[in-house]
Amino acid sequence: MSLREPSVRYVVLSCILLGAAASTVGVFGFLRKRSLVGETVAHSMLPGIGLAFILSGSRDPLFLVTGAVITGWMSMGFMNWLIKKGPIKVDLALAITLTGFFAIGIGLMTFIQRGSFGDHSGLDHYIFGRAAAMDPKDIKVFGGLAVFVFVSVLLLFKEFMGLCFNREYLSVLGLPVRFLEFAISFLTILAISSGIKAVGIVLMAALMIIPAAAARYWTGSLRVLVALSVAFGVTAGILGAYISFQARSLPTGPFIVIVLAVITAVSVIFAPERGLFSRWSKRRRLKRRVLAENFVKEVYQIVEFGKERNRSITKSEFLTHFHYNTRSFIRSLRLSVSKGWILPAVDGMKLSQKGFAKGEELNRLHRLWEIYLARKAQTPLEKVHHSAEIIEHILTPELEAEIRLELDLCDNFSPQNEIHIKA
Amino acid sequence: MDAVFIILTGTLVAWLCGILGVFIVLRKLSMLGDAISHAVLPGIVIAYLISGDRSSPLLFMGAALFGVAVTVLIEFLNKKAAMQSDASVGTSFTLFFSIGIILVSLLASRVDIDADCVLHGEIGLVPFDRIVTNGIDFGPRQLWIIGVSFIVVTIVLIWAYKGLYLTSFNSEFAASLGVGIAGWHYLLMSSVSLATVVSFEAVGAILVVGFLVIPPASAWLWSRRLNEMIVLTLIMGLVSSVCGYYLAVLLDSSIAATMCVVALIQFVISFLINPRHGVLKRWIYKAHLSPHKPI
Numbered sequence: 162m163s164l165r166e167p168s169v170r171y172v173v174l175s176c177i178l179l180g181a182a183a184s185t186v187g188v189f190g191f192l193r194k195r196s197l198v199g200e201t202v203a204h205s206m207l208p209g210i211g212l213a214f215i216l217s218g219s220r221d222p223l224f225l226v227t228g229a230v231i232t233g234w235m236s237m238g239f240m241n242w243l244i245k246k247g248p249i250k251v252d253l254a255l256a257i258t259l260t261g262f263f264a265i266g267i268g269l270m271t272f273i274q275r276g277s278f279g280d281h282s283g284l285d286h287y288i289f290g291r292a293a294a295m296d297p298k299d300i301k302v303f304g305g306l307a308v309f310v311f312v313s314v315l316l317l318f319k320e321f322m323g324l325c326f327n328r329e330y331l332s333v334l335g336l337p338v339r340f341l342e343f344a345i346s347f348l349t350i351l352a353i354s355s356g357i358k359a360v361g362i363v364l365m366a367a368l369m370i371i372p373a374a375a376a377r378y379w380t381g382s383l384r385v386l387v388a389l390s391v392a393f394g395v396t397a398g399i400l401g402a403y404i405s406f407q408a409r410s411l412p413t414g415p416f417i418v419i420v421l422a423v424i425t426a427v428s429v430i431f432a433p434e435r436g437l438f439s440r441w442s443k444r445r446r447l448k449r450r451v452l453a454e455n456f457v458k459e460v461y462q463i464v465e466f467g468k469e470r471n472r473s474i475t476k477s478e479f480l481t482h483f484h485y486n487t488r489s490f491i492r493s494l495r496l497s498v499s500k501g502w503i504l505p506a507v508d509g510m511k512l513s514q515k516g517f518a519k520g521e522e523l524n525r526l527h528r529l530w531e532i533y534l535a536r537k538a539q540t541p542l543e544k545v546h547h548s549a550e551i552i553e554h555i556l557t558p559e560l561e562a563e564i565r566l567e568l569d570l571c572d573n574f575s576p577q578n579e580i581h582i583k584a
Numbered sequence: 585m586d587a588v589f590i591i592l593t594g595t596l597v598a599w600l601c602g603i604l605g606v607f608i609v610l611r612k613l614s615m616l617g618d619a620i621s622h623a624v625l626p627g628i629v630i631a632y633l634i635s636g637d638r639s640s641p642l643l644f645m646g647a648a649l650f651g652v653a654v655t656v657l658i659e660f661l662n663k664k665a666a667m668q669s670d671a672s673v674g675t676s677f678t679l680f681f682s683i684g685i686i687l688v689s690l691l692a693s694r695v696d697i698d699a700d701c702v703l704h705g706e707i708g709l710v711p712f713d714r715i716v717t718n719g720i721d722f723g724p725r726q727l728w729i730i731g732v733s734f735i736v737v738t739i740v741l742i743w744a745y746k747g748l749y750l751t752s753f754n755s756e757f758a759a760s761l762g763v764g765i766a767g768w769h770y771l772l773m774s775s776v777s778l779a780t781v782v783s784f785e786a787v788g789a790i791l792v793v794g795f796l797v798i799p800p801a802s803a804w805l806w807s808r809r810l811n812e813m814i815v816l817t818l819i820m821g822l823v824s825s826v827c828g829y830y831l832a833v834l835l836d837s838s839i840a841a842t843m844c845v846v847a848l849i850q851f852v853i854s855f856l857i858n859p860r861h862g863v864l865k866r867w868i869y870k871a872h873l874s875p876h877k878p879i
Binding site for chain 2: 246249
C-alpha cells in the first residue's frame with residue numbers, strides 16, 4: 162500500500178474527515194454528559210441498514226446511510242419518549258433502546274443472509290467496520306457527510322458552547338434553543354452515520370467519546386479541547402486506515418479503539434495538572450512540606466519555650482516533647498535539613514535563621530486561626546487546635562492580612578499569649 | 585424435540601439473566617451491565633484458546649476476571665483519574681470489547697467462535713451438541729451448563745437476598761447497619777459476568793444485555809414488591825422465549841434476536857398500559873379532563 166494510489170489516498174482522507182467530524186460533535190456530547198447516547202444511537206443504526214437494503218435491494222451507501230440515520234433518529238426519539246412519559250431513568254432507557262434496536266437489526270441481518278435478496282456481501286462490514294473496503298462511492302457519501310457535520314459544527318460553535326454551559330442565558334438572548342438542541346442531536350446522528358462503514362456501528366461511538374475524554378485531561382478551554390479532540394480523532398482515523406490496509410481481513414473499528422485507548426492512557430497518566438502522575442507528585446510535595454513544617458514548628462516551640470534561639474537540641478530531648486518513631490523522625494529531620502530550616506550542630510540540631518522565621522510564622526498562623534475560630538465562628542476552644550493544625554500550612558500572606566483585618570489586629574500584634582496551645 | 589430444547593435453553597438464559605437483571609435495574613446499573621457483557625469477551629477468547637474446551641471452568645474464571653476488571657477500571661477512571669462517569673464507562677468497555685474482537689478475528693481458525701457468535705450466538709445449534717457418555721444421551725450440553733448456572737445463581741441470590749435487597753433500595757441505611765456495600769456490588773457484578781459467559785454461546789455478547797435489562801424493566805413497571813418483580817420477570821422471560829422461537833421460525837431469522845425483540849414488544853406494551861404509570865392511562869385521563877374530574 163502507498164499513498165500514491167488514489168484509492169488509498171481517498172480512504173485515508175475519508176478516515177481523517179470522519180475522525181475530525183466525530184470528535185468535534187463528541188466534545189459537545191461529552192460536555193453535556195451524554196456520551197452513552199452515541200453508543201445507543203450507533204447500535205440502533207443496524208436495523209436501518211438492514212431495512213434500507215431490503216427495501217431498495219441495493220448496497221448503495223446513500224440508501225444505507227439514509228436508513229441508518231432514520232432508525233438512529235427513531236432510537237433517540239424512543240429513548241426520549243421513555244424518559245419523558247414514564248418512570249424509566251436515562252440509564253435504563255439507554256440499555257433498553259440499545260439492545261432492542263440492535264436485536265431488530267440482527268434479526269433483519271440474519272433474515273437477509275438466509276433469504277434471497279441478491280448480493281448482500283459487504284453488509285457485515287457495517288458492524289465492525291472495514292475502512293479498506295470503501296469504494297469511491299462510499300467515500301463520496303461518508304466523506305461528504307463528515308465534511309457537512311464538521312463545517313456545521315464550526316459554524317454553530319458559539320451557540321453550541323452556550324448550550325453546554327448556559328442554556329438559560331441563550332434563551333434569554335432570544336436564540337432558538339430548541340432548534341439548537343435539535344441541530345446538535347441531528348449532527349450527532351450524522352457524525353455517527355459517517356463512520357458506519359469505516360469504523361462500524363458497534364464501535365463508532367468510541368470515536369466520539371474517547372477523544373473528548375482524553376483531551377479533557379490537557380485543557381480547560383473549549384477551543385483547545387475541540388482542537389485536541391480533533392487531533393486525537395484524526396490520528397486514530399489515519400492509523401485505523403493504515404492497519405485496515407495492512408490486514409485487509411481484520412475489522413477496523415477495534416484497532417481505532419485501541420489507538421484511542423493508548424492516547425487516553427497517556428493522557429490519564431502524564432497530562433500536566435489533571436494527570437495521575439502530576440497529581441500524585443503534587444500530593445507528595447505537599448506531604449513532604451507538611452512533614453518538614455511540622456518538625457520545624459516543634460523544634461521552634463522547644464527553643465522558644467526556653468527563650469534560647471540558638472540552643473541546639475538533641476534527639477532525646479526532642480522526643481521527650483513529641484512522639485515520633487525513629488523512621489519518621491529521621492525522615493522529617495532530613496526533609497527539614499534539605500529545606501535549610503534545620504542545621505546540624507555538635508550535639509544535635511538547631512534552627513537556622515530561615516527555620517526560625519518559618520517556625521515563628523507557623524506558630525503565628527496557627528494561633529491566628531485559633532483566635533479567628535474562637536472569636537468569629539464561636540468554635541469551642543477545645544476544637545480550634547485541630548483545625549489550626551491543618552490550616553497553618555496553607556494560609557497565604559494575603560489571607561493572613563485579611564484575617565488580621567477581620568479580627569482588628571494591628572500589624573505588630575503577636576497572638577502569642579491569646580490562647581496557649583498545648584504542645 | 586429440537587424446538588423444545590431451544591425454547592428451554594432460551595427460557596433458562598432469560599431466567600438466569602432476568603433474576604440478576606432485577607437487581608441491575610433496581611440499582612440503576614443497566615449500562616454497567618452492558619459494559620460487563622461486552623467486556624468479558626477477551627476473557628472468553630483467551631480461556632477458549634488456553635483450554636481448547638468450551639465447558640472448561642477456566643472460561644468462567646477468565647470471564648469473571650475480565651468482568652470485575654472492567655468494573656474496577658471504570659471505578660478507577662471515575663474516582664482516581666477524575667473522568668466523568670459516562671465517559672469512563674464508554675471508554676473502558678469499548679477497549680475490552682475491541683481487544684476481544686481483535687482476538688476473535690486473529691484466532692478465528694484456532695478457536696471455535698466467530699464474529700457471528702459474538703453478535704447473536706448460536707442457540708439454533710444447541711440441540712446438536714449433546715453430552716454422550718457410554719452411549720447414553722444426556723441431552724444438549726449447553727442446556728446443562730445454563731441450567732446448572734441458573735440453579736447456582738438462584739442459590740447465591742437466595743443466600744444474598746437480604747444484603748442485595750437492603751443495598752438496592754436504601755444503601756445509606758444498609759451502610760449504617762454495617763452492611764458492606766462494595767461486597768454485594770462485586771458479588772452481583774461477578775454473577776453478571778458468569779451469566780454472560782454461560783449465555784454467550786447461545787445468544788452472543790451484545791444481546792445478553794437485552795435479556796438482562798428488558799424483562800426486569802417490564803416487570804418493574806407492573807410490580808410493587810421485589811418478589812412480584814422477580815416472578816413477573818420469569819414469566820416475561822418464558823413468554824419471550826416461546827414467542828421468539830416461533831417468530832424466528834416464521835421469519836427464518838436469528839432466534840436470539842427475535843426473543844429479544846419479543847421482550848422489547850412486551851416492554852413497550854407494559855410501558856403503554858401498565859396500571860401505575862402507563863402512558864395510555866394518562867391519555868385517557870387527558871381525554872376526560874374536565875374541571876369536575878380530579879386527576
